[in-house]
Amino acid sequence: MAEIDVFCYPPDDLAFEHRARTLARVRPQATTEEVEALLRDECPDARLALRDPHPGNTPIEDRVTWYAYRDGRALP
Secondary structure: OEEEEEEEEEOOHHHHHHHHHHHHEEEEEEEEHHHHHHHOOOOOOOEEEEEEOOOOOOOOOEEEEEEOOOOOOOOO
């Protein structure tokens, strides 16, 4: 099973970060759509994106990266 790295925006919302990281830990097999729906229970605008592995990104075996956006985007 792959390890999931989670980067949250905004980075200073510790409650949102805790929720996203907890879901990554307890639901590692879930799709991003399923986890996004769970995040939206508390933050209606939340969006979850999976890092797109493209040639510019060196894949790290057994690691996945999620980007969790509380307000649907990185910037306010």
